[in-house]
Amino acid sequence: MAYEFAKVERKGPVTIVTLNRPDVMNAMHSPAHFELHRVFDEFAADPDQWIAIVTGAGDRAFCAGNDLKWQAAGGKRGWDASGFAGLTERFDCDKPIIAAVNGVAMGGGFEVALACDLIIAAENAVFALPEPRVGLAALAGGLQRLPRLIGTKRAMGMILTGRHVKAREGHELGFVNEVVPQGEALAAAERWAQAILQNSPMSIRASKQAVTKGLAVSLQQAMTEQRSYPAVTAMAASEDYIEGPKAFSEKRPPQWKGR
Template sequence: MSEFIIVAREGALTIVTINRPEVMNAMHPPAQDELSAALDAFAADDSQWVAILTGAGDRAFSAGNDLKYQASGARMWRLDKGFGGLTSRFDLDKPLIAAVNGIAMGAGLEMALACDLIIASENAKFALPEPKVGLAALAGGIQRLGRQIGAKRAMGMILTGRHVDAREALSLGFVNEVVPAGEALAAAKRRAAQILECSPLSIRASKQAMMRGFDEPSLADAIRNGREYPASRAMYESQDYIEGPKAFAEKRKPKWLGR
């Protein structure tokens, strides 16, 4: 049974909650292990098509690495798939939404940036403040922020460690939507419902084509090779590939099987 991570399922939606509100949902290695296991289970469960990651309470998504735990001299370890088993998890083709309900600092922001969408409450605050404590955001935060909002804008945050509020994060482009305080999870569920109206195999093929396409040497290569990626092949060979056009022709909603 998990102590630091709560997992709930609503139909094909998995909701994963970091449950350490007493420390602003900061993550120590045991909590990271539990989060990694929860994401492993989501990835492996064919009945689960979309996930939301959030934090318990209304003050924090995650304050990142639990520095007090680290300073206590307790045993530390790193996960193969990055901080929280997320920031170096490059094989998750299912959509993952971050519902940021307060602060997302340091590795907390790195986890949010590793998600496909970020829905933020108005009281959300974002920062990569590691240089202020002699560290650096090397769990993907530096690289992802630069790719997602451009080098100059990213450097403006990274080199100062300054806090960015939800509205500025939206204008910078790394947040998708800002909602009133307390409504981040509900808004993330609405966005998940929109995704769930689509074929899950089409969604995975689309995500995989975009993410792998970034690593192709040219746009032409990305377009040409995208049809041969594993998720694309799975989509072409699925029952849903027939069901979608059939439902359209019959003027009804498709009944997705995910296979």
């Protein structure tokens, strides 16, 4: 399917989604949100696609956030149930999603990156939640995810000032997994994807679901309930659950089926 505001490329079991509004630094407006909702719905539903990578078109920006010029001109605001860029409220996707941040990630753009499971950042990447500077608030997940990732005091330092944080500091704070030279964010994200693909996709989905669901409850409750989580029960009933130990005993690489 052809899209207007995103490019979608499939490399084997990896879907690469490029936010494609480079003329406005990949800022998002309502039509882009709804389109990306469809993009990630298709990714989530495709049994042959196991990992997604999100990046931005051009060399200036990952995503500059909400398209304020569109909003100021009277453009209709809003997005689907999956949230900003089809990701920030997509809580039911157990497949790994990697952000390859190749430049500015401001406001909603930072919130999109925070909604991903891993953030790989080029050295020229810059992160911020500057919404208070324009009379708004980072209500697409930034105010909730950032404190959970880096602690309340550090997060409040960014949130209340709206200050810009470069990639290296983001790594030190703990929300960036790896910093790479400018122009290499996507390649590095693909390298991470290939490392993940060495593992059973059923195990990866079970692990992601156990982490996300477990963080929402007490440790005791998570330990008690995790074996009943849907992705965990699916893993235990899968062909991969048999293939893994069999391949290990036969001293050969496993042939994962993802089912």
